Amino acid sequence: xxxxxxxxxxxxxxxxxxxxxxxxxxxxxxxxxxxxxxxxxxxxxxxxxxxxxxxxxxxxxxxxxxxxxxxxxxxxxxxxxxxxxxxxxxxxxxxxxxxxxxxxxxxxxxxxxxxxxxxxxxxxxxxxxxxxxxxxxxxxxxxxxxxxxxxxxxxxxxxxxxxxxxxxxxxxxxxxxxxxxxxxxxxxxxxxxxxxxxxxxxxxxxxx
Amino acid sequence: xxxxxxxxxxxxxxxxxxxxxxxxxxxxxxxxxxxxxxxxxxxxxxxxxxxxxxxxxxxxxxxxxxxxxxxxxxxxxxxxxxxxxxxxxxxxxxxxxxxxxxxxxxxxxxxxxxxxxxxxxxxxxxxxxxxxxxxxxxxxxxxxxxxxxxxxxxxxxxxxxxxxxxxxxxxxxxxxxxxxxxxxxxxxxxxxxxxxxxxxxxxxxxxx
Numbered sequence: 001x002x003x004x005x006x007x008x009x010x011x012x013x014x015x016x017x018x019x020x021x022x023x024x025x026x027x028x029x030x031x032x033x034x035x036x037x038x039x040x041x042x043x044x045x046x047x048x049x050x051x052x053x054x055x056x057x058x059x060x061x062x063x064x065x066x067x068x069x070x071x072x073x074x075x076x077x078x079x080x081x082x083x084x085x086x087x088x089x090x091x092x093x094x095x096x097x098x099x100x101x102x103x104x105x106x107x108x109x110x111x112x113x114x115x116x117x118x119x120x121x122x123x124x125x126x127x128x129x130x131x132x133x134x135x136x137x138x139x140x141x142x143x144x145x146x147x148x149x150x151x152x153x154x155x156x157x158x159x160x161x162x163x164x165x166x167x168x169x170x171x172x173x174x175x176x177x178x179x180x181x182x183x184x185x186x187x188x189x190x191x192x193x194x195x196x197x198x199x200x201x202x203x204x205x206x207x208x
Numbered sequence: 209x210x211x212x213x214x215x216x217x218x219x220x221x222x223x224x225x226x227x228x229x230x231x232x233x234x235x236x237x238x239x240x241x242x243x244x245x246x247x248x249x250x251x252x253x254x255x256x257x258x259x260x261x262x263x264x265x266x267x268x269x270x271x272x273x274x275x276x277x278x279x280x281x282x283x284x285x286x287x288x289x290x291x292x293x294x295x296x297x298x299x300x301x302x303x304x305x306x307x308x309x310x311x312x313x314x315x316x317x318x319x320x321x322x323x324x325x326x327x328x329x330x331x332x333x334x335x336x337x338x339x340x341x342x343x344x345x346x347x348x349x350x351x352x353x354x355x356x357x358x359x360x361x362x363x364x365x366x367x368x369x370x371x372x373x374x375x376x377x378x379x380x381x382x383x384x385x386x387x388x389x390x391x392x393x394x395x396x397x398x399x400x401x402x403x404x405x406x407x408x409x410x411x412x413x414x415x416x
Contacts, residue, residue: 008412011408011412012405012408012409014408015401015404015405015408016401019398019401023383023384023385024385076404076408077411082407084403090303091299091300091302091303091306092300092303092307094299094303095298095299095300095302095303096399098299099300099399099400100383101383101398101399101400102399102400102403104400105400105401105403105404106404106407107400107403107404107407144410145403145406145407145410168410168413168414169406169407169409169410171402171403171406175231175308175309176231177231177232183413183414184410185406185409185410185413187402187405187406187409189402190227190309191304191307191309191310192307192309192310192312192313192315193223193224193227193313194379194395194397195292195310195313195315195353195379196223196284196313196314196315197220197223197395198353198377198379198393198395199290199314199315199353199377200219200220200222200223200284201220201377201393201395202352202353202376202377202392202393203285204216204219205376205391205393206376206391
């Protein structure tokens with residue numbers, strides 16, 4: 001992997017590249033042109049990104065897939081597994097806890113938390129712990145990322161608790177806007193909005 | 209609501225506008241400038257979109273929130289509830305079936321399907337039915353949208369079944385690429401990729 005620091009924009013596209021390489025590429029070599037077409041980016045842009053992260057590309061031949069993937073994974077820091085907590089052990093929270101796809105991107109949801117004692121399962125592979133333990137757990141395990149799957153009415157309070165615990169990246173599935181301090185990165189997931197977008201695309205296509 | 213047909217681009221932004229209006233606006237009036245700032249669009253663009261969909265805007269005053277929301281909802285077709293099926297009644301499938309947010313965007317997940325007889329619950333509020341009934345159910349109920357939450361190995365087969373049943377919009381949560389015919393709109397959901405993006409944003413912010 002080349003030593004020059006990667007630009008913010010290049011880094012932002014790496015997860016898409018790795019996803020494409022993992023899911024769609026067959027054979028030992030891949031070209032920037034093929035990837036650009038598949039992902040809807042310009043060919044020059046993709047070639048520049050890939051050359052910035054991987055020195056093994058050859059003109060007219062492309063990149064060896066295994067080397068390219070390893071270099072992108074190293075750039076992404078995927079090889080250090082980052083621990084994540086989820087607050088809210090309802091169906092969605094439990095589904096995320098057991099989702100197998102996170103690990104190959106370098107994440108592991110190490111624990112869930114819930115206020116409801118009936119949900120506490122400290123002995124399980126995917127443990128669910130009392131909310132009271134959130135703070136000590138996060139500090140002891142140096143957790144930086146948290147997921148919120150509680151009802152909207154409780155989400156801001158949970159968000160504040162996560163921030164107090166030292167979490168700097170929050171993924172919110174509750175259908176409400178949250179306020180976070182400047183140093184915290186917040187991603188709002190709106191499943192219904194995603195479905196609305198899909199529906200609209202399908203309707204527009206039907207009219208074509 | 210004005211009668212001129214809306215552009216594809218305007219229609220595509222309406223779900224974001226309605227999401228913003230529902231979650232973030234307090235008070236009876238809202239201006240295009242405020243919405244543009246909050247959503248990261250240009251003010252001229254947002255004003256043009258809103259005027260295309262709602263005739264009640266006034267210079268320097270803005271739009272009455274209730275009227276604007278009603279007009280956007282009408283344009284989106286939210287008032288006709290569209291039925292959706294989900295295939296795969298694991299934790300994620302069940303979580304989506306019971307997710308409360310879909311209805312306010314005009315969607316209802318009317319049934320789940322699974323190959324495992326232990327998961328069949330035809331009597332429940334959110335029924336889970338045998339896969340064998342997928343085709344007749346979709347045809348009888350004129351279903352156009354389907355969600356896939358089965359394991360990756362089964363996803364293409366499920367996708368083909370949905371297409372055969374007349375589904376034209378598919379939302380895939382399985383971690384694999386799917387092939388669909390030209391007339392079908394496919395949205396690939398990659399939860400791990402979303403988490404990777406969030407992590408990256410947080411890391412870049414820490415370095416700032």
